Amino acid sequence: MKPALHAVTTPASELPAYVASGHECALFEHAWRHRLPVLLKGPTGCGKTRFVAHMAGRLRLPLHTVACHDDLTAADLTGRYLLRGGDTVWTDGPLTRSVREGGICYLDEVVEARKDVTVVLHPLTDDRRILPLERTGEELAAPASFMLVVSYNPGYQTLLKALKPSTRQRFIAIEFGFLPxxxxxxxxxxxxxxxxxxxxxxxxxxxxxxxxxxxxxxxxxxxxxxxxxxxxxxxxxxxxxxxxxxxxxxxxxxxxxxxxxxxxxxxxxx
Missing domain, CATH: 1.10.8 (Helicase, Ruva Protein; domain 3)
Known part of the structure; x- marks a missing residue:
């Protein structure tokens, strides 16, 4: 059994340094206030992750960050039953925890994750803003403070690893490049x-x-x-x-x- 993923939470009192190259900060803040999911796209190391950390601190929101990879499944994000002291106990994944508690859930390089991950994200990225948990029978409604943010590098997209149009069009998108x-x-x-x-x-x-x-x-x-x-x-x-x-x-x-x-x-x- 795979170990559960642990989200990294950035204290709201810290504000990581970030130099804006346009109006991305204001756009992100408007997206949060209007409960819109955000897609960040740009080359490796251009500041996408730092930007999210900066905005989490600026908006005083907890930040749950997940580094996506080939073996990341929907269960890694939502949660699974684990054995503890002879009992089987449900343990929330970072996405579920973020939906329950509010804050920003940031999926870094989302195209690296398995295909079932995007299926889980779809109900959270339309007007329903819900997270169905099939294994527990729960249907979690995201609070007003919850925001889903994903990122990817367009240069790494292939036929096997690419965001489908049906997924891309559920987000507003902000493009990042290198600074002047x-x-x-x-x-x-x-x-x-x-x-x-x-x-x-x-x-x-x-x-x-x-x-x-x-x-x-x-x-x-x-x-x-x-x-x-x-x-x-x-x-x-x-x-x-x-x-x-x-x-x-x-x-x-x-x-x-x-x-x-x-x-x-x-x-x-x-």
Whole structure:
């Protein structure tokens, strides 16, 4: 039997830093007030998860986060019967707990989960806002404070892993991308402690590497990786070594591609 998933709850008193690139914060708040589910889409490491944590703190809502994966089933979200001290006891999953208690339930990379997960979500994403629990016979009505948020990376979609139109059209959607260079410099500097002057070449390099997505690379450099790289440099790691470990090695295992990326690195960072 699989262990039950545990939701991660972010204290409402904490407000994770987030730099808005548009009107996404206001749009999210309107969606919550009008009980609309939200779909976040964008490349890996562009700030989707940080945005949700920021908005949960801003709205003073508990946040239940679930990292979706290939083996995630509807039962992992809703709950299951478990043996405890010789008794069989129903244990709520993170989605059920969130519906009972209110707050934001965030399913990160929802397309990675099994197909039965989307079936469970459908009654929560229309005007019914209910969660039927077949195993217990309950039908939970979501409170006004409950909000369902899911995310995915459109670049990873395949014929086998894609959101069906019938599912997509149950959400309002907010698209995320990477910040403009100067905004990204400010974010990376604040997160890593490295000065903006030293961060700027790293952001320029990230932009050059992102331009290679779809050619030599499946995915571009995330802002998260730029922060990791800058953090290493701020800690005293030589720049070349930090770039290799923080921005090159995570992108590819191909020796020829790595060599080409290092050539780009040398051209940008002297």
């Amino acid at each position: 260079p100067e905004q990204e410099v400010a974010v990376v500097a604040a997160e890593s402690g490295l000065t903006p002057e030293r961060v700027r070449p790293l952001v320029q390099l990230a932009g050059r590497l992102r331009a290679l997505k779809g050619h030599d690379l499946e995915e571009g450099v995330s802002t998260r990786l730029v922060v990791y790289c800058a953090t290493l440099i701020a800690a005293g790691v030589p720049t070349a070594e930090a770039v290799l470990a923080g921005m090159i090695e995570p992108l590819t295992d191909d020796a020829d591609v790595k060599a080409a990326l290092l050539d780009v690195t040398r051209a940008v960072i002297s």
